[in-house]
Amino acid sequence: MVKNSSNTSFQEITTHLLSSGFIYQGSEIYGGLANSWDYGPLGVLLKNHLIDIWIKKFVRSIDYNVLIDPAIIMNPNVWKATGHIDNFNDPLVDCKKCHCRYRADELIKNQVKDIEVEGKSNDELHDLLIKHNIKCPNCGSSNFTDIKKFQMMFKTFLGVTEDTSSTVYLRPETAQGCFVNFKNVMRTTRRKLPIGICDIGKAFRNEITPGNFTFRTREFTQMELEFFFKPGEDKKWFNFYKEYCMNFVNEIGLKKENIRFRDHSKKELAFYSKGTTDIEYKFPTLGWGELMGIASRGSYDLERHQKSSGEDLNYLDPETNTKYIPHVVEPSFGLDRLILALLCDSYKVEELENDSRIVLALDYRIAPYQVAVMPLSTKLTDAAKKIFDNIKEYYDAIFDTTGSIGKRYRREDAIGTPLCITYDFDSENDNKVTVRNRDSMEQERVNIENLNEYIHSKIFK
Numbered sequence: 316m317v318k319n320s321s322n323t324s325f326q327e328i329t330t331h332l333l334s335s336g337f338i339y340q341g342s343e344i345y346g347g348l349a350n351s352w353d354y355g356p357l358g359v360l361l362k363n364h365l366i367d368i369w370i371k372k373f374v375r376s377i378d379y380n381v382l383i384d385p386a387i388i389m390n391p392n393v394w395k396a397t398g399h400i401d402n403f404n405d406p407l408v409d410c411k412k413c414h415c416r417y418r419a420d421e422l423i424k425n426q427v428k429d430i431e432v433e434g435k436s437n438d439e440l441h442d443l444l445i446k447h448n449i450k451c452p453n454c455g456s457s458n459f460t461d462i463k464k465f466q467m468m469f470k471t472f473l474g475v476t477e478d479t480s481s482t483v484y485l486r487p488e489t490a491q492g493c494f495v496n497f498k499n500v501m502r503t504t505r506r507k508l509p510i511g512i513c514d515i516g517k518a519f520r521n522e523i524t525p526g527n528f529t530f531r532t533r534e535f536t537q538m539e540l541e542f543f544f545k546p547g548e549d550k551k552w553f554n555f556y557k558e559y560c561m562n563f564v565n566e567i568g569l570k571k572e573n574i575r576f577r578d579h580s581k582k583e584l585a586f587y588s589k590g591t592t593d594i595e596y597k598f599p600t601l602g603w604g605e606l607m608g609i610a611s612r613g614s615y616d617l618e619r620h621q622k623s624s625g626e627d628l629n630y631l632d633p634e635t636n637t638k639y640i641p642h643v644v645e646p647s648f649g650l651d652r653l654i655l656a657l658l659c660d661s662y663k664v665e666e667l668e669n670d671s672r673i674v675l676a677l678d679y680r681i682a683p684y685q686v687a688v689m690p691l692s693t694k695l696t697d698a699a700k701k702i703f704d705n706i707k708e709y710y711d712a713i714f715d716t717t718g719s720i721g722k723r724y725r726r727e728d729a730i731g732t733p734l735c736i737t738y739d740f741d742s743e744n745d746n747k748v749t750v751r752n753r754d755s756m757e758q759e760r761v762n763i764e765n766l767n768e769y770i771h772s773k774i775f776k
């Protein structure tokens with residue numbers, strides 16, 4: 316019998332991730348900070364592997380695309396121009412009895428089956444609260460305040476004074492760094508359209524109801540691509556990136572039955588978007604949730620920045636000698652959600668003959684460690700260490716000397732290490748080691764001098 320993401324609770328998986336060193340509660344020794352999480356040693360390795368794979372797929376494999384790294388704190392006029400200061404808000408409602416605060420749309424969605432709340436105005440949400448007799452999850456009262464707009468951008472102050480003239484914001488999306496650098500990138504790379512500007516970094520949103528572990532947090536990492544092209548090619552590039560992103564989530568190992576597209580209805584579209592399709596993942600217990608979005612942003616952002624900054628952001632098309640503002644398609648991944656989905660998807664508990672084992676069946680390239688090296692006995696530590704020192708030059712590897720070999724295998728299965736290499740007493744004579752495969756649990760003897768080639772052929776199979 317195998318337990319996997321389809322018959323395991325979300326809580327069982329997050330408990331495993333917390334106890335094994337993928338993720339820690341943020342500021343834990345101070346009692347934590349609501350919904351803040353830190354990546355531990357395993358989480359960081361996995362995160363960096365995923366970033367590398369995203370860069371390979373979205374930057375290196377598409378000749379049009381480049382990667383930049385813009386600042387988190389930007390000129391506040393950026394956010395006035397884009398409309399984030401006026402429009403980037405959530406519907407906040409307070410319970411009049413216990414003063415708990417909620418996002419009105421989420422509150423309704425959680426209590427009324429199959430209800431559509433996306434894109435509803437505050438008045439419409441207020442009517443739904445009353446119509447469905449929505450209750451405060453904390454005290455059970457149905458007495459709520461009017462719904463207010465809650466600005467989701469975090470404010471801070473630049474320099475030594477704390478007044479409105481020095482107010483700045485932590486970016487709520489990394490995308491704007493790409494838009495404001497469009498002219499710089501065109502000038503310095505001397506490229507023609509189409510061009511894709513990619514970036515990876517932290518974004519911040521003062522979510523009213525963060526939760527579900529790292530699914531919705533106030534600080535998260537985005538991997539975004541703003542792809543600029545000639546107006547009229549919108550459909551072509553939108554469809555291209557829809558398929559490209561779906562291929563990506565398949566290639567990194569998410570099971571087909573747990574992934575789907577979902578088109579946004581007109582009412583639900585973000586204020587900058589002409590059309591958006593999400594890729595959703597079916598999380599255990601939680602159900603379908605957004606993993607990433609592909610948005611057709613038209614000329615919205617560049618038009619706004621041109622108007623607000625006074626800079627000419629037109630592109631002079633060398634083929635037609637005409638000027639125009641390019642249009643944009645944006646595939647936007649949330650790295651933390653992708654990590655969470657991969658960890659849920661790969662988690663399984665297998666019943667063996669006299670035992671059971673937890674396995675994270677992660678893609679070999681993404682697993683925190685690709686290889687574990689183990690001496691069978693402490694007497695063999697020095698010889699095994701030499702092998703480890705060689706391997707760690709090329710792969711993320713771990714050296715494990717404690718406990719029985721069986722226990723060490725189980726530990727590595729539970730964190731997803733695909734290959735375990737054991738140096739035993741025979742190795743002294745035949746110059747071979749035993750390589751044990753995480754998934755099949757099969758073992759084979761491999762020549763030490765061929766080890767790096769062997770590992771490469773397994774990891775990048």
Ligand code: GAP
Pocket residue numbers: 487488489490520522529530531532533534535537539605606607608645647648649650651652
């Ligand atoms: N630039 C477009 C943009 O930011 P979005 O749909 O708001 O679009 C893109 O965000 C992705 O960022 C989402 O699909 C999700 O993966 C991730 N994301 C958004 N808000 C998040 C949050 N509060 N916590 C974790 N990830 C989040």
